[in-house]
Amino acid sequence: MSEPSKEFEFETAIRELERIVARLDREGIGLDEAIALFEQGIERLGEARRWLETASGRVEELIASSTGRLEAMPLEGAERSGGGPEDRREGEP
């Protein structure tokens, strides 16, 4: 996995990490399995760290569009209440 994708499930990654650590801690684990688990663990850890530091959620409001369907649109003025790692008003000076 190179880029943190939208589908990345942080909770799943954490659970998998915990599972990997628990299995590594178990007595009698084979060397090959241990190495494979360790490599998986390092990969999950890297993914989770990258995701955590780069993921930036949106603030949207659910409003009815002209067709009457509910759509999530950027919430006006939400930037004021920000505090996120970056300004989400892309393209503005």
Add this chain to the structure above:
Amino acid sequence: MTRQVSLFGAAEVRDGHSPGGAITVSDLNEAARGTLEKRFGDLWVRGEVTNWTRSSVGHRYFSLRDQERDASVACVFFRGDAWRLPADPEDGMEVFVHGRPTLYARQGRFQLRVRALEAAGEGLWRIAFERLRRELAAEGLLDPERKRALPAYPRRVGVVTSRGGAALHDIITVLRRRAPWIEIVVRHCRVQGEGAAAEVRAALGRLADWGASGPDRTLDAIILSRGGGSMEDLWCFNEETAVRAVAASPVPVICAIGHEVDVTLCELVADLRAPTPSVAAELAVPDIRMVRASLDTAGRGLARGLRRLIVRGNDRVEALAQRLPASAGHARDVAKLRLDTMAARLPAGMERVLARSRARLAELAASLDARSPLETVARGYAVATDLEGRRLTRIDDFTPSQRFRLLVAGGQVAATTDAVERDAAEPDAGEPGA
């Protein structure tokens, strides 16, 4: 009084003082109404409620009775004021009404136009609250087992509150600070006034429907909140419409209404109650610092596992070196290659762990090389080992008719000792190889 031109041309004063000047009924009633309202203004009146009725559009009609002195007055409580009532009073209930004596002009009937009604004693708020609370409890909707756990690492949180309220600002600020990855989906609704409870229900429903409409829309939790206000302002969160919508929400609801001292029924049926909107946001998501810490913990767990597996790996290489001389170098090389591969992928913190293990492995490799029989064999010598792989290097290692193996270039030879001939002059000599 009105002035009119008569049939006979003369102006006549309509002041009700002569048959010719008689006023109309509606003039009379209007005049009486004006006088009454001006004379009395708004008053508090106490009495017993009787004949309480509710019209289809929501107006309430009833009589207030003074039982001791056998008097009663008709009361009208229009919907625009009466919607604030948390519950209708029961017949015979002692109440205080605030209103203005007036006259219903169409029927010439004296009545009180009620603006507010309060029950004596516990009050209608308390009565309505307790009535619904008991009902919810009987249905099991307040049971602790109903409370759902919130996901540890939510991705998407819904917020139901007023668009312009301070609560929304507080919630967004806290969510963004603690969990910058969080997606926040806000659904506006009014949080006080007539119809607010229905809007709360609609907002919860729309948000849940939207959340269920796609895998990338799944909501992990919904925060239902509003800031502080009077009991009346917060009342919609005690109305059955809103309370049942919270109880029925397919998505776990965190509810924070008013200040800490205010407890509403919505909060009691919610999965989690928070004292303020900010705290609701704190409960909804983990702090990024805690998440980093848990990743560090997982990393340490991996490092610990790695340390063990390398130690174990070294032990096995060592064991192999003793038991299978011919393949020891290969096993060692494979293990070393794997460690190097891992090292290339290791984050900085763990490199130290691996460095120590690698140093140990290097020592081991050196000692393996020192003991390796392979080079010797390649030069044309043979290495003798017993059937367990232990090297036989001295004459004392051999006994007659003993079976042993000879490691030579290209393979091994199964051999048996014919005789043991000790070198008399040189007791230390006779080593077949280095």
